[in-house]
Amino acid sequence: MEAASVAQNLGPGAELAGKYLTFSLGNEDYGVGILSVREIIGVMEITAVPHTPAYIKGVINLRGKVIPVLDLRLKFNMNHKEYDERTCIIVVEVQGQTAPVQVGMVVDSVSEVLNIAAAEIEPPPSLGSSSETENILGMAKVKGEVKILLDVDRVVGEGLLQQFAAQ
Amino acid sequence: MADGHKPLSDILDEMALKILMIEPGDLSIVGELLDLIELLLPGRAAADTPVVIQRMAAAFKGALEKFIMGELADSAENYEYLGQCITEMQESARKEGHPGENILVRFCDNMKKIGLAVDPSSLLGGTAAAFAGQGDEEDGLQAEDECLAAAPPLDSGSAQPSGGAGQESIPDFLQDTDLLAGFIEEAFEHLESIEVNVLELEQSPDDMEIINNIFRPFHTIKGVSGFLNLKTINRLAHATENLLDDVRNGKRPMDSAVIDIVLTVGDALKSMVEDIKNVLQNGPANYKDTDIRSFLASITQLQEGGAEAPPVEPDSAPEPVSRPEVFDAEEEAELLAVEEAAAPVAPARPVVARAAQPASAPRAEPPASPAARASADSGPKKIGASIKVDVEKLDALVNAVGELVIMQSLVRQNKLVSRIADPKLTKDFSQLTRITSELQRTAMSMRMVPIKQTFDKMIRLVRDLSKKSGKKVDLIMEGADTEIDRNMVDSIYDPLVHMMRNSVDHGISPPADRAQFGKPETGTVYLRAYQKGGSMMIEIEDDGEGLNTKKIRKKAIERGLISESDALSDFELNNLIFLPGFSTADKITDVSGRGVGMDVVKKAVEKLRGKVEVQSQSGKGSLFVIRLPLTLAIIDGIIVRVGSERYIIPTIAIQESMHPEEKNYSTVHGRGENLLVRGDLVPIIRLYEIFGVASTYTDPCDAIVVVVENEGRRRALMVDELLGKEEVVIKNLGGLDVPGVAGGTILGDGRVGLILDLAGVMASKAD
Numbered sequence: 001m002e003a004a005s006v007a008q009n010l011g012p013g014a015e016l017a018g019k020y021l022t023f024s025l026g027n028e029d030y031g032v033g034i035l036s037v038r039e040i041i042g043v044m045e046i047t048a049v050p051h052t053p054a055y056i057k058g059v060i061n062l063r064g065k066v067i068p069v070l071d072l073r074l075k076f077n078m079n080h081k082e083y084d085e086r087t088c089i090i091v092v093e094v095q096g097q098t099a100p101v102q103v104g105m106v107v108d109s110v111s112e113v114l115n116i117a118a119a120e121i122e123p124p125p126s127l128g129s130s131s132e133t134e135n136i137l138g139m140a141k142v143k144g145e146v147k148i149l150l151d152v153d154r155v156v157g158e159g160l161l162q163q164f165a166a167q
Numbered sequence: 168m169a170d171g172h173k174p175l176s177d178i179l180d181e182m183a184l185k186i187l188m189i190e191p192g193d194l195s196i197v198g199e200l201l202d203l204i205e206l207l208l209p210g211r212a213a214a215d216t217p218v219v220i221q222r223m224a225a226a227f228k229g230a231l232e233k234f235i236m237g238e239l240a241d242s243a244e245n246y247e248y249l250g251q252c253i254t255e256m257q258e259s260a261r262k263e264g265h266p267g268e269n270i271l272v273r274f275c276d277n278m279k280k281i282g283l284a285v286d287p288s289s290l291l292g293g294t295a296a297a298f299a300g301q302g303d304e305e306d307g308l309q310a311e312d313e314c315l316a317a318a319p320p321l322d323s324g325s326a327q328p329s330g331g332a333g334q335e336s337i338p339d340f341l342q343d344t345d346l347l348a349g350f351i352e353e354a355f356e357h358l359e360s361i362e363v364n365v366l367e368l369e370q371s372p373d374d375m376e377i378i379n380n381i382f383r384p385f386h387t388i389k390g391v392s393g394f395l396n397l398k399t400i401n402r403l404a405h406a407t408e409n410l411l412d413d414v415r416n417g418k419r420p421m422d423s424a425v426i427d428i429v430l431t432v433g434d435a436l437k438s439m440v441e442d443i444k445n446v447l448q449n450g451p452a453n454y455k456d457t458d459i460r461s462f463l464a465s466i467t468q469l470q471e472g473g474a475e476a477p478p479v480e481p482d483s484a485p486e487p488v489s490r491p492e493v494f495d496a497e498e499e500a501e502l503l504a505v506e507e508a509a510a511p512v513a514p515a516r517p518v519v520a521r522a523a524q525p526a527s528a529p530r531a532e533p534p535a536s537p538a539a540r541a542s543a544d545s546g547p548k549k550i551g552a553s554i555k556v557d558v559e560k561l562d563a564l565v566n567a568v569g570e571l572v573i574m575q576s577l578v579r580q581n582k583l584v585s586r587i588a589d590p591k592l593t594k595d596f597s598q599l600t601r602i603t604s605e606l607q608r609t610a611m612s613m614r615m616v617p618i619k620q621t622f623d624k625m626i627r628l629v630r631d632l633s634k635k636s637g638k639k640v641d642l643i644m645e646g647a648d649t650e651i652d653r654n655m656v657d658s659i660y661d662p663l664v665h666m667m668r669n670s671v672d673h674g675i676s677p678p679a680d681r682a683q684f685g686k687p688e689t690g691t692v693y694l695r696a697y698q699k700g701g702s703m704m705i706e707i708e709d710d711g712e713g714l715n716t717k718k719i720r721k722k723a724i725e726r727g728l729i730s731e732s733d734a735l736s737d738f739e740l741n742n743l744i745f746l747p748g749f750s751t752a753d754k755i756t757d758v759s760g761r762g763v764g765m766d767v768v769k770k771a772v773e774k775l776r777g778k779v780e781v782q783s784q785s786g787k788g789s790l791f792v793i794r795l796p797l798t799l800a801i802i803d804g805i806i807v808r809v810g811s812e813r814y815i816i817p818t819i820a821i822q823e824s825m826h827p828e829e830k831n832y833s834t835v836h837g838r839g840e841n842l843l844v845r846g847d848l849v850p851i852i853r854l855y856e857i858f859g860v861a862s863t864y865t866d867p868c869d870a871i872v873v874v875v876e877n878e879g880r881r882r883a884l885m886v887d888e889l890l891g892k893e894e895v896v897i898k899n900l901g902g903l904d905v906p907g908v909a910g911g912t913i914l915g916d917g918r919v920g921l922i923l924d925l926a927g928v929m930a931s932k933a934d
Contacts, residue, residue, distance in 0.1 A: 061913045
């Protein structure tokens with residue numbers, strides 16, 4: 001875990017404390033560990049890739065590098081929203097099968113970088129099935145607002161990096 | 168281990184290639200096969216490997232171990248059965264782990280022919296554990312683990328590993344991994360130079376300079392390996408060095424016995440260094456100890472026998488007596504290592520003091536210091552200064568330059584910029600273009616290496632083959648300086664070996680037969696490389712028997728590859744030998760020697776996006792032509808439009824493109840669509856359908872079809888429009904692995920285009 005470097009033995013949320021980049025999807029606010037974020041770019045033309053789930057929008061040219069892009073709204077089964085000038089692609093780096101890979105995530109808008117203390121973090125709520133919460137590291141309450149802290153490796157890693165073998 | 172993720176089909180393909188390379192008595196390849204098959208064993212295999220394949224793999228491994236242990240005959244026939252077993256495993260893999268009964272029965276039959284009883288039902292039913300039990304009963308897989316533990320990785324006559332030294336040295340030599348990595352790379356170079364020089368020596372056995380050239384690398388390897396505490400390598404190199412020293416000092420002649428032992432020791436050292444490399448990459452658990460005693464024994468034997476034969480100076484007498492101690496006592500080797508490290512300039516043995524010939528001068532070089540390694544390495548062959556560069560850095564450079572070229576064209580096409588009518592700007596732009604393309608060319612050429620390395624290995628191969636078969640063969644190489652992408656060098660080696668072997672084994676007849684046909688007794692094999700129109704060509708030509716076109720035709724009809732009424736030219740008939748159905752099932756001699764495994768060669772070449780063809784005249788010889796792209800980083804492609812998407816089709820696969828005519832279009836049961844192209848029915852693949860995009864045209868007669876060929880199958884791809892031809896840089900899709908798509912590239916407008924993988928496209932249609 002990236003945030004582990006700032007961890008102190010303070011409680012259940014201790015190892016999650018650290019800096020997060022927050023962004024919004026619909027009415028919800030999310031956060032991803034700042035150490036996995038490589039850059040934030042505006043939305044650009046995306047080349048669709050066949051035989052992939054709908055939430056994988058395709059691939060883009062990131063300064064000569066081809067990287068996959070996934071739409072977080074679709075990934076979390078939310079309604080599709082037309083991309084506008086606030087729509088951003090957050091490029092994160094996660095560990096792939098052999099080497100680290102960069103992946104873009106389309107979000108509605110990027111908010112700010114927050115320093116979240118251990119005391120503000122609570123474990124993810126149980127929503128019945130585990131599959132809905134397994135992407136979530138925890139919930140952070142900052143200034144009365146709730147930010148959902150995402151496990152980027154899970155969100156990006158599992159859905160994306162496995163083979164989409166012809167099934 | 169990273170290999171664990173290798174796709175099943177790749178492992179099997181690799182095995183198929185290896186089994187072709189096997190020759191009786193050559194157990195090192197059996198070792199390689201063993202490594203491969205272990206990736207498929209229950210517990211080790213990737214999770215999606217069908218259970219039945221895992222079980223077949225277990226049986227296969229049992230057989231391999233018996234070969235190594237000498238319990239089964241190490242004969243060409245048995246290897247052929249093994250090859251068929253691999254074919255059956257491939258077939259099972261193609262059927263996704265649900266092979267028909269008859270494939271399994273055939274598999275077991277072949278195993279039985281080798282002498283290993285396997286029950287077909289055990290491959291299918293029950294759990295893996297039950298199967299293991301079954302194996303025990305039938306003595307097939309008995310004590311599998313013990314077998315593995317006891318089997319030496321490079322069998323040299325004895326089945327006992329030499330224990331102690333190896334296990335102790337694991338932590339020792341891993342202490343300085345940087346030095347070790349440097350050593351591995353250099354050792355490979357040294358060993359290669361040894362081999363080349365030895366072969367040169369065969370032509371002129373008395374050339375002192377060549378003997379020195381062989382001696383020096385052994386000396387360097389000895390020194391550095393001692394320094395790094397690689398005891399086994401050190402001892403073997405040391406012993407060989409001693410033997411060569413005797414030769415240099417005139418104590419024994421340079422005869423074929425010495426040459427043979429130097430070559431085999433070179434091979435053994437190579438595989439030992441390979442092991443070390445493996446340890447370095449995958450951890451100490453992979454350490455294998457190599458038994459070198461038989462090498463040492465035969466060297467000592469040569470030395471003792473050789474030292475008495477020619478007249479020698481009186482003071483040489485005690486030398487051979489004291490020498491064997493060095494090999495037996497482990498402490499001695501350690502001592503030696505310490506000695507060399509501590510006092511690099513001090514001669515390792517008293518012999519140096521006695522040697523008066525000028526030839527011994529290079530030995531005074533400090534063996535263990537890095538500087539010495541470099542100086543010993545720089546032979547007279549290198550012209551101009553050069554530096555070693557990390558391949559990753561090189562790749563990064565090539566990528567960056569590729570981006571630069573694209574960015575430049577983007578800037579140029581910018582609407583505002585292109586409206587500026589400034590002659591200065593136009594001039595500057597064209598200057599910039601020239602510089603960037605020059606930069607790109609240079610960057611690309613940095614990844615190219617001469618094919619000489621690969622060719623040089625063929626000299627040895629042909630020498631061994633002709634010696635073994637009693638045929639006289641001259642190998643003439645041309646264009647060894649032709650450059651090839653260094654990423655391709657390794658992949659082209661195996662197919663090349665197989666084709667060379669075919670040419671010598673089956674193409675060239677024994678001297679007596681050749682005389683009968685009025686040919687010179689010595690056959691000639693040409694190995695040529697040259698560049699032609701953006702491709703690298705490799706030709707293998709022999710003046711042997713050539714292909715028997717009539718037999719090929721007969722066999723093709725038997726196998727249902729062609730029908731009796733098909734009128735094929737000789738050229739077309741000869742090239743049928745590359746079809747899969749033509750191989751493996753029959754004895755090698757059936758098609759006047761050719762045909763076995765040529766489909767594997769073709770597959771390997773196609774993997775490199777190349778082509779292979781044969782031209783042959785019965786009785787006069789054959790010419791195999793391999794056409795390869797100059798680099799794997801760039802592909803020549805046609806850009807096509809389907810709806811709003813653009814795809815790139817590799818040009819090498821394209822045969823033609825056309826607007827189909829109504830009368831040539833036909834369907835089967837209203838579904839399977841075909842197009843009559845020059846008399847052949849070619850199935851139509853609607854690209855928009857399999858890629859799920861909206862296309863402009865849905866009637867094939869409005870659209871354009873591109874006829875492509877891959878692995879012998881032809882398909883007509885239906886697209887909306889041809890946009891043009893471009894050389895594009897291949898990039899991976901950053902973690903996405905999609906059937907039908909080989910990769911992506913950045914097109915001129917900065918967007919990503921997808922490169923089609925034709926095999927995948929054809930497969931997804933077949934589903």
